[in-house]
Amino acid sequence: MRMTFETGPQTGEPAGGRAPGTPSDGVTPEPTTTRPPDPGAALSLRGLWKRFGQKVAVRDLDLDVPVGSFYGLVGPNGAGKTTTLSMATGLLRPDFGTVQVRGTDLWAHPEQAKATLGILPDGVRLFDRLTGLQLVTYAGLLRGMDRDTVAERAKSLLAAMDLTADANTYVVDYSAGMTKKIALASAMIHAPRTLVLDEPFEAVDPVSAANIRDILADYVTSGGTVIVSSHVMDLVQRMCDHVAIVGAGQVLAAGTVDEVRGDQTLEDRFVDLVGGRTRAEGLEWLHSS
Numbered sequence: 239m240r241m242t243f244e245t246g247p248q249t250g251e252p253a254g255g256r257a258p259g260t261p262s263d264g265v266t267p268e269p270t271t272t273r274p275p276d277p278g279a280a281l282s283l284r285g286l287w288k289r290f291g292q293k294v295a296v297r298d299l300d301l302d303v304p305v306g307s308f309y310g311l312v313g314p315n316g317a318g319k320t321t322t323l324s325m326a327t328g329l330l331r332p333d334f335g336t337v338q339v340r341g342t343d344l345w346a347h348p349e350q351a352k353a354t355l356g357i358l359p360d361g362v363r364l365f366d367r368l369t370g371l372q373l374v375t376y377a378g379l380l381r382g383m384d385r386d387t388v389a390e391r392a393k394s395l396l397a398a399m400d401l402t403a404d405a406n407t408y409v410v411d412y413s414a415g416m417t418k419k420i421a422l423a424s425a426m427i428h429a430p431r432t433l434v435l436d437e438p439f440e441a442v443d444p445v446s447a448a449n450i451r452d453i454l455a456d457y458v459t460s461g462g463t464v465i466v467s468s469h470v471m472d473l474v475q476r477m478c479d480h481v482a483i484v485g486a487g488q489v490l491a492a493g494t495v496d497e498v499r500g501d502q503t504l505e506d507r508f509v510d511l512v513g514g515r516t517r518a519e520g521l522e523w524l525h526s527s
């Protein structure tokens with residue numbers, strides 16, 4: 239789902255403060271976590287809550303992403319993946335809970351924590367009146383990198399994303415898949431230690447997707463951490479070494495892919511956990527005669 243982001247103050251304490259009222263399901267968000275965050279994890283989330291009006295999008299969510307893992311976050315539509323990743327990357331203030339990035343409290347020390355993150359948010363507007371090359375270049379300059387390094391890396395990233403021929407095309411004129419790729423390049427220019435990617439393969443063609451998978455796999459092999467949300471179970475099973483299945487704003491299962499899927503496919507395990515398979519009724523009118 240596309241997010242609208244809050245720009246609230248980034249103060250020190252856990253993003254706390256009881257939200258007014260009680261959600262329609264009778265759950266009142268409150269801090270309940272007792273397990274301390276894992277300072278050695280690339281990302282450690284504890285007791286995250288987020289409510290939009292009466293809708294509790296994320297409830298008391300804990301997650302540890304080990305350093306060097308390729309971590310998949312899967313869940314049905316509306317499960318809370320984007321909301322979780324937005325809170326985990328400093329784009330959306332949690333109602334409750336803490337986010338630690340390698341032991342640094344992200345909401346207490348946002349600049350320090352965010353410097354190590356590369357973020358591909360879902361549905362956030364880019365500065366699309368820039369060309370692809372300008373967008374990636376500005377992403378690097380905004381991160382405080384020197385011009386020569388930025389120019390060199392921007393060239394390599396555009397080539398890796400198969401966008402060299404469109405380097406001087408305005409992003410507003412890019413297709414959905416090209417836009418996703420240029421946003422991904424912008425997220426990688428400063429060589430972050432952790433990449434948090436919301437639906438990176440959505441709308442991306444199979445050849446580009448394979449190239450991006452190779453880039454990410456090399457990045458993980460060299461010590462980087464990738465967290466990726468996806469609906470494509472087969473892709474997650476092949477690409478990721480860890481996975482969390484999220485449903486109704488909570489983690490239903492998490493661990494290595496083999497631990498979570500057991501002797502099933504990840505897709506079967508997913509369906510078992512989140513349910514929701516329905517037999518279409520009342521659509522007989524759709525059947526051709």
Ligand SMILES: Nc1ncnc2c1ncn2[C@@H]1O[C@H](COP(=O)(O)OP(=O)(O)OP(=O)(O)O)[C@@H](O)[C@H]1O
Nearest residue numbers: 239242290295313314315316317318319320321322
């Ligand atoms: N800005 C918002 N305002 C109101 N409700 C929101 C907002 N963002 C998310 N929600 C609601 O929170 C819930 C979780 O949404 P979220 O986008 O996090 O799910 P998701 O797992 O990323 O879904 P999808 O796979 O469809 O992208 C949904 O019920 C959604 O309608």
